[in-house]
Amino acid sequence: MNLLKVENLAVHYGASKALFDVNLVIGEAEVVALMGRNGMGKTTTIKAICRMIAAHSGSIGFAGHDLLALPAHKAARLGIGLVPEGRRCFAPLTVRENLLASARPGHWDIERVTGLFPGLAERRDQRAGSLSGGEQQMLAIGRALMTNPRLLILDEATEGLAPVVRQEIWSVIARLKADTGLAILVVDKSLRELTAVADRAVIVERGATVWTGALDNLSPDLTNRYLGV
Ligand code: ATP
Numbered sequence: 001m002n003l004l005k006v007e008n009l010a011v012h013y014g015a016s017k018a019l020f021d022v023n024l025v026i027g028e029a030e031v032v033a034l035m036g037r038n039g040m041g042k043t044t045t046i047k048a049i050c051r052m053i054a055a056h057s058g059s060i061g062f063a064g065h066d067l068l069a070l071p072a073h074k075a076a077r078l079g080i081g082l083v084p085e086g087r088r089c090f091a092p093l094t095v096r097e098n099l100l101a102s103a104r105p106g107h108w109d110i111e112r113v114t115g116l117f118p119g120l121a122e123r124r125d126q127r128a129g130s131l132s133g134g135e136q137q138m139l140a141i142g143r144a145l146m147t148n149p150r151l152l153i154l155d156e157a158t159e160g161l162a163p164v165v166r167q168e169i170w171s172v173i174a175r176l177k178a179d180t181g182l183a184i185l186v187v188d189k190s191l192r193e194l195t196a197v198a199d200r201a202v203i204v205e206r207g208a209t210v211w212t213g214a215l216d217n218l219s220p221d222l223t224n225r226y227l228g229v
Contacts, residue, residue: 006058
């Protein structure tokens, strides 16, 4: 069964039509890569799913609910955990306080999250603002897991990080997939890593879905056309 189904989604920023026909489905336990060059509409799609911006038209179904028909605070409780672009932890709060601030009951608690990221365990009482970029990213993922989501969304989670930290994040995503069966939507530019972890990819081009399938089936020609690599 589909956990998330986005159909014909359109989003406008004033007169500018950022999205006009985005289509995307994610099944339970599926890892889907949302791809496309800069400015093609990935973050806008995520913001619409998380109800951070209004949809102009189209529909978003999640876990049997019509998301766009719900008030944003109710939609938030249905179980979508977002790791936003640019991390955004609460800098003055400690690691522990950051994690507790988003906690909701379920499998993921402080012990399990710090077990997944041992580096955070050592820094439990340190302020988030004093962490390295990589540690802050791990904290951002930990915060999203603490909400015990049914769907985890990662927007450019490895952007700007050192290769060793990026690798750690990819292995965490692979572990989440293998061990927990969490559904994951991931936006990233690393084609090789996405090919290894994603069951399917959805490519957006100028506000519309233009291709969907297993990344192994994406021809070099289409890779070049839609991803510019
Ligand atoms: P990137 O990889 O650069 O983050 P993206 O694929 O996530 O790109 P979006 O950020 O969704 O793309 O942007 C889609 C389009 O909407 C772009 O043309 C962008 O300029 C425009 N846009 C994004 N945010 C706003 C905003 N707040 N106001 C007006 N236009 C916006």
